[in-house]
Amino acid sequence: MATMQEVSDKAGPVSTDAGVPLHRQLFLVLHDEIARGVLSPGGALPTEQALCDQFGVSRITVRRALADLAEQGYIERRQGVGSFVRPRAPSGATTGGSYLDGLRRVQFETKVEVLERDLRTPPAAVAAALGAPGEVLHVLRVRRERRTREPLMVTEAWLPADLADALTAAALRREPLYELLAAAGVAVDRMQHEITAEIAGPRTARLLDTAIGSPLLRINRLAFVAGLPHHQLSILLSPNRSRVLMSQSAAELETGEAFAVAHDVGRESGHRR
Numbered sequence: 246m247a248t249m250q251e252v253s254d255k256a257g258p259v260s261t262d263a264g265v266p267l268h269r270q271l272f273l274v275l276h277d278e279i280a281r282g283v284l285s286p287g288g289a290l291p292t293e294q295a296l297c298d299q300f301g302v303s304r305i306t307v308r309r310a311l312a313d314l315a316e317q318g319y320i321e322r323r324q325g326v327g328s329f330v331r332p333r334a335p336s337g338a339t340t341g342g343s344y345l346d347g348l349r350r351v352q353f354e355t356k357v358e359v360l361e362r363d364l365r366t367p368p369a370a371v372a373a374a375l376g377a378p379g380e381v382l383h384v385l386r387v388r389r390e391r392r393t394r395e396p397l398m399v400t401e402a403w404l405p406a407d408l409a410d411a412l413t414a415a416a417l418r419r420e421p422l423y424e425l426l427a428a429a430g431v432a433v434d435r436m437q438h439e440i441t442a443e444i445a446g447p448r449t450a451r452l453l454d455t456a457i458g459s460p461l462l463r464i465n466r467l468a469f470v471a472g473l474p475h476h477q478l479s480i481l482l483s484p485n486r487s488r489v490l491m492s493q494s495a496a497e498l499e500t501g502e503a504f505a506v507a508h509d510v511g512r513e514s515g516h517r518r
Contacts, residue, residue, distance in 0.1 A: 259300050267302050268309035269456045274300075275310060276485055279319055279330055286332040290320060317395075317485065355397060359414045360452075361385035367403045374467055375403065375474045382409050384417060387452050396453045397486055404476040422478070435469040440489060453483050460484060 259270040278284045291299065296307045311328055314320045320328045364380045372378055384402040389395060402422065404412065411429040412422075426433070441463045450457045464480040482489070 259302060265458045266456055268306045268313070269459065271296070271300060271302060271306060271310035272313045273460075273485075275314060276319060279314075284330050286330050288330050290328040290330070292327060355388045356391045356394075357418055358387050358389065359384065359417050360387060362412075362414050362417070364406055364409065371403050371477055374477055377403075377405075380406055382406050382412060384412065384422075386417065395486070397482070399449060399452050399481040401479045401481075402476060403478075426476075431470060431475065433468045433470055433475070434472070437467040437469070439465040439467075441465070449481055453481065455483050455485075462487070462489060464489065 259267050259274065265273075275284070275290070284290060290296075290311070293304055293307045293311070296302075296310075297304055300307075311320065311322060315322050315328070318331060321331050322328045362382075362384050365383045366372070366379065367375070367377065367381055367383070375381070382402075382404040384400075384404070386400045386402075387396050388398050388400065390397055408426075408429060408431075412425055416425055423433075443461050443463055445453065445455055445457055445459045445461050447457055449461065450459065453461070455461075460483075462482045462484055464482070466478040466480070468475050468478070
């Protein structure tokens with residue numbers, strides 16, 4: 246169990262200047278302590294009063310942070326006893342099975358809502374990546390945990406307009422996108438991934454049921470068919486609920502393929518590492 250001093254030495258401060266509600270900042274600090282093992286499974290969290298004193302916040306703020314941690318399954322609150330870190334089974338780590346097996350499992354465990362489906366002109370960056378100056382098929386979806394209805398991710402896809410008949414709203418609710426594309430004769434031969442970080446704006450915060458200004462992970466997937474850009478899929482995740490797992494073969498590790506870091510500084514020289 247982590248002692249109060251151990252947590253105090255490692256926990257970051259909370260501040261009204263951060264632009265994020267105090268209870269959300271405290272949630273993120275405690276979540277980080279749990280994720281890094283400072284607060285170990287089965288161990289007790291500091292008391293509400295101790296957290297108030299440590300972070301200089303009110304008891305209401307502490308209780309809201311603890312309630313959010315409990316709601317998301319990170320801690321267990323025991324009336325009259327305290328709050329304890331819940332043991333968590335590793336998620337997303339599988340032995341055997343293919344990438345498509347993982348997608349099928351996610352499909353079984355979650356439910357999709359189609360929020361928008363229309364033909365529209367894509368943003369300039371998407372149009373440039375796809376080489377599509379005109380209208381394309383736009384699909385916005387949110388994927389929820391099937392049992393609790395908790396939002397897990399928001400996906401936004403930009404696809405060729407001639408797929409509109411195959412990618413109906415009903416089909417998108419019922420089947421995974423990759424299966425619908427395969428059924429339509431689309432054979433993806435390469436996928437380019439880009440992972441970045443951003444903060445939640447009003448619309449995304451509402452869709453993911455998180456606070457405005459919360460940190461998010463964005464994954465942009467550019468799919469190639471017959472060597473040419475075909476469609477782009479953007480995924481927004483809350484790092485409090487999801488992780489990004491990557492796997493590379495020995496050959497890919499040797500050659501450096503499938504993984505690269507691009508630095509925005511020095512863009513004029515095209516510097517990459």
